Structure formats: structure tokens, C-alpha cells
Amino acid sequence: MAKRVPFVCGNWKMHHGVEATRKQVRALVEGIGRLQGKVEVAVAPVATTLFAACEVARGSPVKIAAQNVHWAEKGAFTGEWSVAHLVELGVTHAICGHSERRALFGDDDTTVPKRVRAALDGGLVPIACVGESLKEREESRTAQVVGRQTEAILEIVKPDEVERLVLAYEPVWAIGTGKNATPTQAQEVHAQIRALLAKRFGAKAELVRLQYGGSVKPDNAAELLREPDVDGALVGGASLEAPSLLAIGEGGMQRA
Ligand code: 13P
Numbered sequence: 001m002a003k004r005v006p007f008v009c010g011n012w013k014m015h016h017g018v019e020a021t022r023k024q025v026r027a028l029v030e031g032i033g034r035l036q037g038k039v040e041v042a043v044a045p046v047a048t049t050l051f052a053a054c055e056v057a058r059g060s061p062v063k064i065a066a067q068n069v070h071w072a073e074k075g076a077f078t079g080e081w082s083v084a085h086l087v088e089l090g091v092t093h094a095i096c097g098h099s100e101r102r103a104l105f106g107d108d109d110t111t112v113p114k115r116v117r118a119a120l121d122g123g124l125v126p127i128a129c130v131g132e133s134l135k136e137r138e139e140s141r142t143a144q145v146v147g148r149q150t151e152a153i154l155e156i157v158k159p160d161e162v163e164r165l166v167l168a169y170e171p172v173w174a175i176g177t178g179k180n181a182t183p184t185q186a187q188e189v190h191a192q193i194r195a196l197l198a199k200r201f202g203a204k205a206e207l208v209r210l211q212y213g214g215s216v217k218p219d220n221a222a223e224l225l226r227e228p229d230v231d232g233a234l235v236g237g238a239s240l241e242a243p244s245l246l247a248i249g250e251g252g253m254q255r256a
Contacts (some may be wrong), residue, residue, distance in 0.1 A: 010239025174214025
């Protein structure tokens with residue numbers, strides 16, 4: 001099996017302002033030593049703090065991600081920002097299609113792939129999110145929903161760029177609920193996503209990192225990241241304090 005470098009990313013959603021962002025990014029930069037070269041670490045702060053976050057992280061292994069990105073280069077898109085705006089700051093990753101964007105801000109299987117396409121074109125690593133709601137899981141529609149969302153994204157990815165893509169499986173019922181998917185549940189969906197990748201991209205499917213997200217914490221990270229297709233985590237609440245995100249990263253050390 002190809003060696004995939006484990007990748008944990010904190011999603012700070014609409015939390016830390018500039019001061020707190022500077023403090024937490026600095027703590028990540030200072031604390032990442034033991035993970036360096038073994039586990040990749042990124043954080044996605046609030047958009048208004050990206051400049052400060054990039055300033056603090058510059059020259060360090062800590063990567064800065066945006067929580068969203070628009071597909072157009074520029075234009076009349078109030079409240080959005082382009083890949084170029086992010087690259088100019090030093091941002092290297094962009095979350096695309098988080099379930100909160102899908103549920104609250106109209107992102108769907110048309111717009112999410114456009115965001116992913118723009119990120120790939122502009123040299124950002126897209127972290128493309130998929131995941132089913134509680135109702136969909138209860139109706140045994142997980143494979144169908146995740147399959148549809150994943151296919152919509154894979155459709156626009158070219159074979160020579162697929163290894164840059166990161167996919168995050170985030171079951172909506174596990175987000176912010178304290179009720180994480182069990183390692184077996186996560187692995188089952190990740191294996192399905194890997195199979196879809198393999199169908200389109202053959203052996204290159206083994207190079208794509210699949211993150212799990214939904215109530216990941218320091219005390220459940222290791223067991224989730226022990227699963228063969230769980231290559232990292234996209235972390236909300238437990239990423240807000242740097243030591244906690246780094247402890248989750250430690251959970252990936254066993255794969256390194
Ligand atoms: P929690 O870790 O707070 O459940 O959030 C997960 C998430 O949405 C990360 O993108």
C-alpha cells in the first residue's frame with residue numbers, strides 16, 4: 001500500500017479573532033516539532049484572520065487553509081474570495097463544500113466541484129467534504145449520498161492531479177455532537193470512497209488522503225486513525241486549542 005502522510009486540519013469555523021488566531025497558530029508552530037515530517041498539520045481560521053495566521057505560520061511546517069473559496073478569478077461576488085486572494089496571503093489549502101456550507105449557504109454538487117476545480121487550477125490543495133445527514137443514515141442512504149457527492153467532485157479531477165486532492169468524510173450527525181462515527185463506520189465509508197477513486201484513477205487512488213471529521217478528539221483520534229483508509233482528521237471544536245490539535249496529530253503517528 002502506498003504511504004500516505006497523515007494529515008490533520010483544524011477547522012476553526014466562526015471562532016477565533018485575530019489575537020486568538022495569532023496565539024494559537026504560534027502555539028502550533030512552537031509545538032509541531034515532534035510531528036514534523038511525520039504528520040501534516042493545517043488550520044482553517046476565520047477569513048478575516050488569514051493574513052495574520054499566514055504571517056505567524058510563514059516558514060514553518062504549519063499550513064494555513066481557507067474555509068471556502070470561490071471559483072471565479074474576480075468579479076461581482078460580494079462576500080466571496082478567489083484562489084488568487086488566498087495564494088497572495090500564503091494560504092495553501094481550501095476546504096470546499098463543508099456540510100455547513102451545503103446546509104446553510106446553498107453549496108451543492110454543482111458549486112462544490114467548481115470550488116475544487118478552481119483550487120486545483122490555482123495551486124491550492126482542496127479539502128473536499130462529503131457526508132450524509134442523520135436522516136439519510138437512518139434510511140440506509142449513506143452509500144448513495146456519499147457516492148453521489150464524491151462522484152460529482154471526482155468528475156472534475158484529472159488523473160495527473162488526483163494525488164493533490166484531499167477528501168474529508170464528515171457525517172453530519174457526528175459534527176459538533178460529541179458522537180463520533182465508530183472507527184468501523186468511518187472505515188466502511190472511507191473504503192467506499194477509495195473504491196470510487198480506484199474505479200476512476202486506478203492505482204493513484206492509493207495516494208489520496210481521506211480525512212474523517214465529526215467529534216474527533218485527542219482521546220478517539222488514535223483509534224480512528226488506525227483504520228487503513230482513515231488518513232487524517234478534519235477537526236472542529238477540539239482544534240481550537242493548539243495542544244489539543246497537536247495531540248490529535250499524535251494519533252496519526254502510528255501511521256507515519
Ligand atoms: P467537530 O469536530 O466540532 O465535530 O466539527 C467537525 C467539523 O465540522 C470539521 O470540519
